[in-house]
Amino acid sequence: MTTEALTQDAAPKRPHTIPSYLDSAHLGPWAIYLEQVERVTPYLGKLAYWVETLKRPKRILIVDVPIHLDDGTVAHFEGYRVQHNTSRGPAKGGIRYHQDVTLSEVMALSAWMTVKNAAVNLPYGGGKGGIRIDPRNYSQGELERLTRRYTTEIGLVIGPEKDIPAPDVNTNPQVMAWMMDTYSMNTGKTSTGVVTGKPVSLGGSLGRSDATGRGVFVTGAAAMQKLGMSLEGARVAVQGFGNVGNAAARIFHDHGAKIVAIQDVTGTVVSSAGIDPYKALEHLRSTGKITDLPETESIEKDEFWDIDCDVLIPAALENQLTEANAGRIRAKVVVEGANGPTTPAADDILRGRGVTVVPDVLANAGGVTVSYFEWVQDFSSFFWTEDEINARLERIMREAFASLWDVAEKHGVTLRTAAFIVACTRVLEARALRGLYP
Numbered sequence: 001m002t003t004e005a006l007t008q009d010a011a012p013k014r015p016h017t018i019p020s021y022l023d024s025a026h027l028g029p030w031a032i033y034l035e036q037v038e039r040v041t042p043y044l045g046k047l048a049y050w051v052e053t054l055k056r057p058k059r060i061l062i063v064d065v066p067i068h069l070d071d072g073t074v075a076h077f078e079g080y081r082v083q084h085n086t087s088r089g090p091a092k093g094g095i096r097y098h099q100d101v102t103l104s105e106v107m108a109l110s111a112w113m114t115v116k117n118a119a120v121n122l123p124y125g126g127g128k129g130g131i132r133i134d135p136r137n138y139s140q141g142e143l144e145r146l147t148r149r150y151t152t153e154i155g156l157v158i159g160p161e162k163d164i165p166a167p168d169v170n171t172n173p174q175v176m177a178w179m180m181d182t183y184s185m186n187t188g189k190t191s192t193g194v195v196t197g198k199p200v201s202l203g204g205s206l207g208r209s210d211a212t213g214r215g216v217f218v219t220g221a222a223a224m225q226k227l228g229m230s231l232e233g234a235r236v237a238v239q240g241f242g243n244v245g246n247a248a249a250r251i252f253h254d255h256g257a258k259i260v261a262i263q264d265v266t267g268t269v270v271s272s273a274g275i276d277p278y279k280a281l282e283h284l285r286s287t288g289k290i291t292d293l294p295e296t297e298s299i300e301k302d303e304f305w306d307i308d309c310d311v312l313i314p315a316a317l318e319n320q321l322t323e324a325n326a327g328r329i330r331a332k333v334v335v336e337g338a339n340g341p342t343t344p345a346a347d348d349i350l351r352g353r354g355v356t357v358v359p360d361v362l363a364n365a366g367g368v369t370v371s372y373f374e375w376v377q378d379f380s381s382f383f384w385t386e387d388e389i390n391a392r393l394e395r396i397m398r399e400a401f402a403s404l405w406d407v408a409e410k411h412g413v414t415l416r417t418a419a420f421i422v423a424c425t426r427v428l429e430a431r432a433l434r435g436l437y438p
């Protein structure tokens with residue numbers, strides 16, 4: 001059959017069902033992703049023939065991760081690696097250590113990676129991994145043993161040309177260094193390209209640690225420009241002050257914006273005069289918490305959503321902007337540093353209230369973009385300067401923003417649906433051209 005024949009309009013012969021390994025009554029983040037796919041389907045034309053391919057991951061690996069604890073006992077942890085789609089290239093996506101990791105969550109995060117990589121036009125599919133653990137309760141030695149055993153277990157499916165992990169919530173360059181070393185020892189050769197987000201001295205890329213936050217800034221500033229908003233003095237509230245949130249806050253601050261609120265897992269601080277994010281970071285490093293930061297006031301966790309600001313950056317976890325709080329948001333622009341922070345119902349409320357949402361699959365794509373640069377540099381063993389990296393990153397993010405803005409205007413849809421239109425079209429075109437094997 002020709003590609004043309006394989007993209008005809010055709011009603012599926014059997015209704016699609018939720019796979020038996022998920023609880024259809026409690027679908028979790030995967031339900032949000034499925035709803036987003038439903039919303040884009042009318043815009044896919046003949047490629048909608050292939051849309052079911054987006055509704056199930058290509059491969060799911062669930063592993064048991066046993067380790068010796070420091071007290072001499074053995075503990076077992078639940079680990080996952082999901083490869084959602086590899087039509088456009090190897091799977092790519094982070095590894096999360098968090099006590100609430102579930103299969104549904106890792107599936108959704110892997111699918112958003114497929115969409116993100118295609119939206120920005122990186123030659124990757126989507127993947128994600130996670131271990132269900134609260135790393136705050138474990139020593140460095142325990143986390144190293146956990147990482148090494150997990151890497152060995154998922155070693156079956158990862159590799160520089162197959163699936164390339166990176167940091168996500170509660171994982172960092174040190175975890176990537178352990179993963180790279182474990183994979184290299186198991187395969188008998190130093191394999192720097194198996195993970196990205198490594199320390200610079202181990203084949204990591206300059207600019208990677210701030211890359212996601214920088215992308216949040218570039219796309220947020222582009223949206224503000226379209227809306228006629230000035231960066232100078234713009235009031236920014238940030239939820240999450242880790243890799244993404246603190247870099248975004250610093251870069252907005254460096255460009256004249258005022259950080260009026262920071263929330264993290266330890267609490268919420270506000271200051272209408274503006275918080276210096278460099279001082280906040282120093283305070284967090286020395287005290288382990290964001291609260292009690294001099295010249296700020298602490299407020300209740302839920303009051304964060306009422307803060308008077310121009311830009312809101314959710315940069316913590318998914319499912320934060322919901323039907324329950326979307327009506328309270330006072331920002332004009334929401335820039336999604338986190339993956340999946342806004343539910344579809346909240347999207348509708350925000351749209352109805354004229355709030356522009358720069359969606360995760362665009363706003364936080366700066367991290368995977370510089371991960372792509374890192375992977376390319378590792379293959380060629382030739383490293384670029386930080387200025388080159390930042391300039392290339394900014395160009396890619398600005399161009400992606402501009403083309404998605406045009407698609408959104410053309411179809412009268414949100415930037416999220418525009419990103420899904422562009423990305424799903426690219427993924428399904430590749431699917432149609434490759435055909436089904438065998």
Ligand SMILES: NC(=O)c1ccc[n+]([C@@H]2O[C@H](COP(=O)([O-])OP(=O)(O)OC[C@H]3O[C@@H](n4cnc5c(N)ncnc54)[C@H](O)[C@@H]3O)[C@@H](O)[C@H]2O)c1
Nearest residue numbers: 168169170212240241242243244264265316338339364367
């Ligand atoms: N690191 C990257 O390069 C990258 C790239 C793209 C997307 N993301 C996404 O960005 C988000 C944050 O990732 P990160 O790498 O910055 O993680 P991180 O572990 O460095 O930081 C997470 C931050 O969220 C805060 N947090 C956790 N639970 C919270 C809660 N219940 N309420 C408020 N704050 C809470 C933590 O205190 C911390 O400040 C995640 O959704 C991740 O998937 C990360």
